[in-house]
Amino acid sequence: FVGQKRFSLEGGESVIPLLDAVLSEAARADLDEVCIGMPHRGRLNVLANIAGKSYGQIFREFEGTQDPKSVQGSGDVKYHLGTEGTFTAETGEQTRVYLAANPSHLEAVNPVLEGVVRAKQDRLNRGSAFFSVLPVLMHGDAAFAGQGVVAETLNLSQLRGYRTGGTVHVIINNQVGFTTAPASSRSSVYCTDVARMIQAPIFHVNGDDPEACVRVARLAFEFRMAFDKDVVIDMVCYRRRGHNEGDDPSMTQPLMYNLIEAKRSVRKLYTEGLIGRGDISVEDAERALRDYQEQLERVFAETREATDTPQTPTGDVTAGLDLPLAQQQAAANQHAAPRATAVDPAVLKRIGDAHVSPPPGFVVHPKLMPMLEKRAAMSTEGAVDWGYGEVLAFGSLLLEGTSIRMAGQDSRRGTFVQRHAVLTDKLTGTEWTPLANLAEEQGKFWIYDSLLSEYAAMGFEYGYSVERPDALVLWEAQFGDFGNGAQTIVDEFISSSEQKWGQRSSVVLLLPHGFEGQGPDHSSGRIERYLQMCAENNITVSMPSTPASHFHLLRRQAYAQPRRPLVVFTPKSMLRLKTAQSAVEDFTTGGFRTVIPEGPSLRSSDVDRVLLCSGKVYWDLLAERTKRGDTRTAIVRLEQLYPLDAAAVLDAVDRFPNAQLVWVQEEPANQGPWPFIALNLPEHLGGRPLMRVSRPASASPAAGSSKKHAAEQASLVQQSFDR
Known part of the structure; x- marks a missing residue:
């Protein structure tokens, strides 16, 4: 797939056996589920090797078989979508695995995943003695040190309203952030130093040593289970390609990439180590590699053949994914009948x-x-x-x-x-x-x-x-x-x-x-x-x-x-x-009304102005109308601004066909509902013009002086009624 971004894991491959070890331990400990939040780096690898997504599904996404006329959503790039599957340990035990959908905004998924995990735990209701859903958050070294939401999320970890029994944090430490060197991206010695604020243990491990990564993963899992607290694994590795496969990192890190170009891959180093120890033979290694490559080639060929066959458009941005259970339930219930909101x-x-x-x-x-x-x-x-x-x-x-x-x-x-x-x-x-x-x-x-x-x-x-x-x-x-x-x-x-x-x-x-x-x-x-x-x-x-x-x-x-x-x-x-x-x-009695029209006390023929408004300003307008004894001004409230119930607004103003229509708001003209109302409401008013009364356009939302505020408020209320 020439020219396509995949944000490969090359140089940090050991994170897969590391995650495999964490999930295997979770399955053996009879945890209900492991929930993973991670950025784009290595996500396709995790989807295939940890979350159980098939190679065929991934290839189909690279082929771009999604219907461009999709009516259910515009979709997202393949390394942002979430899924849910089953992980099976080598010894046969199983646990559910959830991979959260996330944007390119690094670390933004952290608090979201913790909320997902807490919800799953509350639903299971096993109590604080056994936090049976394990959150695993994966990070890049530059993002872990640089993004403030990391510290905010760490601060959640021991709070009663937010705790999830400890998170296993895994940092893929490439020693570079896009093109930025560590010396330019953090003031701390280690990228993990922010985690010291909650006294989390931090394990630094060599990414070229998969067995050490597995041992550290097991130790981190044991710590979490024993103390219900966060633990951090800093896997020091490198990034063989650029930030993405179309990027040339040698332009900004020439010395680093001279070393990386000369360096044998993690797989080759580990294979040589296994052969040197006598654990496997050269033939065993070659056979395993050949079998895996043949499997990929076979699936790739099948995908290409299927792509040549006309596809039935699904119109679904998540086609081919095993959706998380909550999403499946939401999709199944989306046509449920509305419930009454009045109570006895x-x-x-x-x-x-x-x-x-x-x-x-x-x-x-x-x-x-x-x-x-x-x-x-x-x-x-x-x-x-x-x-x-x-x-x-x-x-x-x-x-x-x-x-x-x-x-x-x-x-x-x-x-x-x-x-x-x-x-x-x-x-x-x-x-x-x-x-x-x-x-x-x-x-x-x-x-x-x-x-x-x-x-x-x-x-x-x-x-x-x-x-x-x-x-x-x-x-x-x-x-x-x-x-x-x-x-x-x-x-x-x-x-x-x-x-x-x-x-x-x-x-x-x-x-x-x-x-x-x-x-x-x-x-x-x-x-x-x-x-x-x-x-x-x-x-x-x-x-x-x-x-x-x-x-x-x-x-x-x-x-x-x-x-x-x-x-x-x-x-x-x-x-x-x-x-x-x-x-x-x-x-x-009744229910929520998107629009509250003027009451029956005003005669339609007397009204020459209708004020449309939303929220608190209605009560200021009502008080002024009462004070003036005004019977020529009607007031209509929009309780819901979006979706805009234009039909209800039209019904409310049609009662006064000869009246001028005025939108009134407290906010400046460039703020509040007016920019939206001015763009969307007039086309539904049958050609009747819509005027505005508000504070003048302003760079700042409101005046700093209470006296100036009072004068502005009195002025806009007066303008609403003055003819």
């Missing part, structure tokens, strides 16, 4: 009662007891605020048997002191989680305060959600502004994994958003960036305006098929806004 009033009461039923002797903080009593009252009397509306969504799902996992910075209490999912005894420090104590038979409820990270923390929850289609999985930013610390996860996994790899996720991102005078870093979740990535129904983007709307949205997400990620821009000041509270009936 008794469900709300049960959740409320649980909040005023602490364990015997538990001393609730005096500031929190009134809040718990208020929640119990809300369950029957209404005036439900945002924090409790979300709790009701979680509680109702748990009572239906759906498990929930949520993590984020300060998520147990809530950044804005709104959630209080876990309460702490004022005297003893013991914890009580009301949602975990609703009924004998209920879903599991896990909520964790995450490490101070976005990249690894979001990646972990994405991986968890991929593997747990039966659970609602949420990641919450402390402020939506900080979500961009995980931009790689959003770009490479959340927005595009289904299109590239056929890998579905229903992870929920909760991004607090709202302009309230807190400055440029505490105002914007960057709605415009998420909407820019929207296409082909890849994700759902919402900005609910009431607790009940948020409730129905979360419940819809838990059961929605096909599974898609959900991005919710959640409020801050609106959390306790009395006018935004919801009645009990809003939870026991």
